[in-house]
Amino acid sequence: MFGLLSRLYYMSNPPKTHQAQANSPLKTLNFGCLGAAKIAPGVLIDPSPRDAKRAKKFAEEHGFQKSYGGDTGYQDMIDDPEVDVIYNPLPNLHFEWTMKALNGGKHVLLEKPATDRAEEAAQIFSLAASKNLVVLEAFHYRFHPAIQRVKAILESKELGAIKNITVALTAPAGTAKDGDIRWSYELGGGSTMDPGCYTVNVLRYLASSSSPTAVLTAFAVPYSPRPQHKKVDKMFPATLALENGIFGELHSNLSEPKLFGIIPRIPKLTATVRCESGTVEIFNFLIPSYYHYITVAPSGKPRRVEKSYSFHGVAKGEDWWTTYRFQMEAFVDKIQGRTPQTWLEPQDTIDNMKWIEEIYAKDGFGSRPPSKYVYREDEK
Numbered sequence: 001m002f003g004l005l006s007r008l009y010y011m012s013n014p015p016k017t018h019q020a021q022a023n024s025p026l027k028t029l030n031f032g033c034l035g036a037a038k039i040a041p042g043v044l045i046d047p048s049p050r051d052a053k054r055a056k057k058f059a060e061e062h063g064f065q066k067s068y069g070g071d072t073g074y075q076d077m078i079d080d081p082e083v084d085v086i087y088n089p090l091p092n093l094h095f096e097w098t099m100k101a102l103n104g105g106k107h108v109l110l111e112k113p114a115t116d117r118a119e120e121a122a123q124i125f126s127l128a129a130s131k132n133l134v135v136l137e138a139f140h141y142r143f144h145p146a147i148q149r150v151k152a153i154l155e156s157k158e159l160g161a162i163k164n165i166t167v168a169l170t171a172p173a174g175t176a177k178d179g180d181i182r183w184s185y186e187l188g189g190g191s192t193m194d195p196g197c198y199t200v201n202v203l204r205y206l207a208s209s210s211s212p213t214a215v216l217t218a219f220a221v222p223y224s225p226r227p228q229h230k231k232v233d234k235m236f237p238a239t240l241a242l243e244n245g246i247f248g249e250l251h252s253n254l255s256e257p258k259l260f261g262i263i264p265r266i267p268k269l270t271a272t273v274r275c276e277s278g279t280v281e282i283f284n285f286l287i288p289s290y291y292h293y294i295t296v297a298p299s300g301k302p303r304r305v306e307k308s309y310s311f312h313g314v315a316k317g318e319d320w321w322t323t324y325r326f327q328m329e330a331f332v333d334k335i336q337g338r339t340p341q342t343w344l345e346p347q348d349t350i351d352n353m354k355w356i357e358e359i360y361a362k363d364g365f366g367s368r369p370p371s372k373y374v375y376r377e378d379e380k
């Protein structure tokens with residue numbers, strides 16, 4: 001309990017970080033944020049909502065230096081020579097604005113899921129490589145010591161070969177309200193895209209060298225009977241086959257019904273890996289910085305519970321660092337030419353999108369619509 005309170009205190013009152021030295025060869029990076037998304041303050045920034053008044057208000061509320069509003073706000077921010085990095089937390093207009101940001105010479109921290117289509121993600125990374133720019137899909141949980149500890153336990157072979165991985169991520173009904181971007185097919189909505197993209201990523205990450213080979217079953221339920229929700233899934237149980245005989249089960253529900261219609265259910269946030277000689281399970285793989293536990297149950301031996309809030313001096317980080325802070329440190333390290341503690345390679349993002357699309361193909365809802373934006377090299 002004391003640990004939780006202490007982490008919460010430092011998350012809200014972080015010690016001041018030192019400013020870059022005047023003579024440092026490393027320039028301070030200026031971040032710009034496309035839109036005033038709810039998630040943005042937790043991750044960074046310097047906003048550019050489409051509405052100029054909202055831009056100014058958001059900037060003032062969160063202490064950002066500049067705001068850019070109106071119809072040209074997003075592009076104005078990209079064109080600002082003082083901005084080095086763009087944070088893209090738009091609904092799935094990710095492809096268009098990431099391509100435009102890269103074209104403008106900016107690095108991009110790109111919210112999950114990266115794009116609507118794997119092919120769009122491939123185009124993004126190809127443009128980034130050609131311009132020597134960094135793009136990172138913001139799977140923040142991957143940068144936290146907790147999930148890395150689970151992977152280390154699996155790789156230590158203490159529990160033997162992996163047999164089965166179950167990942168569950170749910171949110172109570174009402175978390176994403178009617179009208180939320182997550183319920184819009186055109187904006188890349190749906191449970192498979194939102195919590196589902198994490199479940200696919202966790203499955204692939206923990207399976208280590210074993211990649212999915214097929215979606216065996218997938219069953220999607222539409223958010224509502226209304227015509228606009230015909231292809232917008234609120235939940236999707238799916239099973240996947242992976243190399244080396246691993247079986248994967250994913251459960252994602254973005255609108256879990258309330259108990260007796262009134263009591264919101266506790267969200268499921270677990271990944272369970274059953275191996276030849278035991279099981280490891282993490283509770284709260286998503287935002288472990290607040291609270292998590294890892295239960296290791298080797299066959300025939302006592303079970304133990306582990307917690308992992310920092311890298312214990314092996315890599316930078318404090319117990320109270322959020323997943324977003326670990327992610328930001330890695331992102332900035334990468335841009336500034338240092339080796340990040342961990343990294344998500346482009347192929348990882350492209351493959352994640354590919355398996356999201358495979359699930360949508362199997363359940364019949366189909367991939368989200370591709371972006372209408374066509375990149376032209378000569379565009380300004």
Ligand SMILES: NC(=O)C1=CN([C@@H]2O[C@H](COP(=O)(O)OP(=O)(O)OC[C@H]3O[C@@H](n4cnc5c(N)ncnc54)[C@H](OP(=O)(O)O)[C@@H]3O)[C@@H](O)[C@H]2O)C=CC1
Nearest residue numbers: 035036037038039048049050051089090091111112113181
């Ligand atoms: N990493 C994480 O933990 C989380 C990540 N996310 C991701 O972040 C992104 C944003 O999510 P969230 O903060 O909940 O979203 P919001 O609905 O709060 O914000 C979306 C922003 O997108 C802009 N926008 C531009 N075009 C449109 C449009 N046609 N319709 C609606 N909005 C538009 C709006 O900007 P404007 O201000 O210009 O109107 C709005 O501020 C998503 O990709 C989501 O998956 C979300 C939550 C957690």
Ligand SMILES: O=C1OC[C@@H](O)[C@H](O)[C@H]1O
Nearest residue numbers: 170171176182194195286
């Ligand atoms: O990124 C996210 O994390 C938690 C989910 O419940 C949320 O909808 C999503 O956007």
